[in-house]
Amino acid sequence: MRARTPTSPTLPTQISEKLYQRARLVIPDGVNRSTVERHPHPDYAGWGHGAYLHDVDGNRYLDLNNNFTTLIHGHTFEPVIEAVSRALRDGTCFSNPTLSEIHLAELLCERIPAVEQVRFVNTGTEAVMFAIKAARAATGRPAVAKIEGAYHGAYDWAEAGQTGTPETWGPPEEPLSVAYYSGQPGSVTDEVILLRFNDAEGARRRIAAHHQRLACILIDPMPSRAGLLPPDNAFLTAVVETARQYGVLIIADEVLNLRQGYNGASARFGLNPDLITMGKIIGGGFPIGAIGGSKAAMAVFDGRGGPPLLPQAGTFSANPISMVAGFTSMIAMTRQQFEKLDRLGNHLRASLRQLIAKYEAPFSVTGAASLFRLHPKADAPREYRDAYLSGQEAQTMRWLGRHFKQHGIVLPYAAAACLSTAMDESDIKLIIDTFEKALISEEIGA
Template sequence: MQLAIPRPGGSPGEISAQLAQRAMRVFPGGITRNTVDRDPGLYYIGWGQGAHLHDVDGRQFLDLNNNFTTLIHGHGFEPVVDAVTRTLRDGTCYSNPTVHEIALAELLCDRVPAVEQVRFVSTGTEAVMFAIKAARALTSRPGVAKIEGAYHGAYDWAEVGQMGSPVTWGPPDNPRPVPAYHGQPSAVLDDVVILRFNDIEAAVTRIKANASRLACILIDPMPSRAGLMAPDPAFLEAVTRVARENGILIVADEVLNLRQGYEGASARFGLDPDLVAMGKIIGGGFPIGAIGGKRGSMAVFGTALLSQGGTFSANPVSMVAGLEAMRAMTRDNFNRLETLGEGLRARLQASIKHAGAPFSVSGSASLFRIHPKTVAPSEYREAFLNPAESRAVTRLDHFMKDHGVLMPKGAASSLSTAMTTSDVDLVAETFEKFLDTQDFQHDE
């Protein structure tokens, strides 16, 4: 796509602002997904290449969002572009299967220890939804236990508890199933049990108390939106043990965190799930989701107990794009991203210490998140931002954008294989400059 060229004397972002006015006439709120960053205004993208984005106003940005961690190779990754171009000439979707879906499924089964069989869908939300449905079909129970503050897509039972605040989330030992939207049915809330991440004693107690109605425990090994905090191995072990003792399935949501390593997040953090929801990086930048798991758990998809379909499930474009993207993610490439991530997190933390700033850093592998808190959170309530902390995050977000770095606000930033040490230097140096501009003694 050719960039629109700002007219001489035009203000920065003028073309994006004009497009935003057009969008307001045809989209509620001017956008088609609420996760789009609108602060201080919309940035309409003209094109992307490698680690960078270029907007319609001619501005260039280092992209740490990567469409919410999806683009592990950055933009315009040539092997994906070539494979998709060839596939488009043959046709984009059929009601019959293709060899491409077998190849991508074989790759996932070979890599991810907990995955012996796969079913493809079109989104991460669908992957989580069908994993929960499979657990229900296998156990004949309706209930879902999930981590407070964790995001798992837009399925009703997976959404509960992701939006809690000090006003709504209830006591620490009895967190409430906070609705995700106005009018969410109370019957949905009744079938969701909220657990606090890394709180071993309370989690075990609540799982046991509700065991007879729980089909599964839905758990992201490193909850991103809830704080991107590291799991306590003892917590994962305790939750798994009590689940096994009570016939409850473990569903790992690795839609985002499969990028934690060559074998995924569960293998990295010591979780042994029955079912795994996957997405994002396995589609090479195209819509995708997948449910994988042990052969015994996946067998339910081949019976009358659970029907699963989807017009665009396993479409050949997503299959070939995902296959090329995943083939390129060798152990060496995962290790390189990990090295870049470790180095960047260390430099960010060193800058914070030098400045005596009330910030901290969480994350692992190619993911990181900067918190306006002295100590990195270990669970959602610690990660929740008060008004002063929210203002600090906004200042950071604006400063980074003004200096050519796009970071997702309040979510995980991600590195891509297209990034170089110079790109990491830019992030670290820009953050250091930001800290130099702040007066932490008078920040209220």
């Protein structure tokens, strides 16, 4: 088929190119996060407002990244700006606790069914790290079970097994825990047991086989980098029943997926974990992480009767700026706002699927609530191995990202795209129209 749409003009990038050259002199690889996209250089942000990001070269984009799903209200949300501006005048951090941390803790305990108590940290990585440590402290066991391909931050035992390839991931019935980085200790990978997402019988068998050394099962209810896939009820039931049978704690990683509803993702899918890790949207655009759970599970942090089983501290943990920003942002996320995002997300995913069917295109769509992900596969994946991109598929998705950028949209590569409360139907239409232009272009995948 011949292209029906003209190629868009090249966007200006000169300032970003020069900044990247400067950055590479003083920062390894020129960036501070390996997740920053470069084609072949990053686009340096200038400012953001509402649903849109403006780069230093003057380009304007509908932002479907929102700092990796953090900004649920979009950029420069005015209530947060006002609240933080007032808080800054009182001090940015103290060694003492503040009232603001009680406010945010009370909100989370009220909303999230599995959360009776909360401890705050600075990042999602820290939240996962301390949740795993809490499970170890409670059970006296060292090992962790997690979903193959799932991302849980930068703690060694959370990283192992997230980057397997067809050459390294092993047989389906015994997936191998592949080291994440060169030099990662073999003792780490030995203590990480992989479960394949939506493989109920495999989960029962693997948990039972390793239960004597398993402290916890780390599970994202809808793992983003592993495909943003919905869980089967049978799979969740298998995980919960087997974990309870052997006294293994369940940690739900909702650092990303808490945005799926007023009560979070576990409640949405019927999962009742012992511990929940949170971050991103609960910080209102500022660094934050949190570990929540039942009083029994959180008791390992309690030092009132002597040294706690698990000491936890951090210079900036529960700093008042993050607490105030997070509380203000979350108060604004009413049930009605979550329902709005559900409606926009449902409309978008349905429209994308209609276009795929109309053009008989080799794509599929996954996601829920305000999250979606496009796959260059005719059949929607059910687990990580299905979602893994071949060389040609990766090339197609790189092309699609460039196509969206040329049409004024930031589309994350191989990760969840997300909506914000700052978006409306016109923004959804822009996404739909841009995808249709891609489907009728002979350049796709070239």
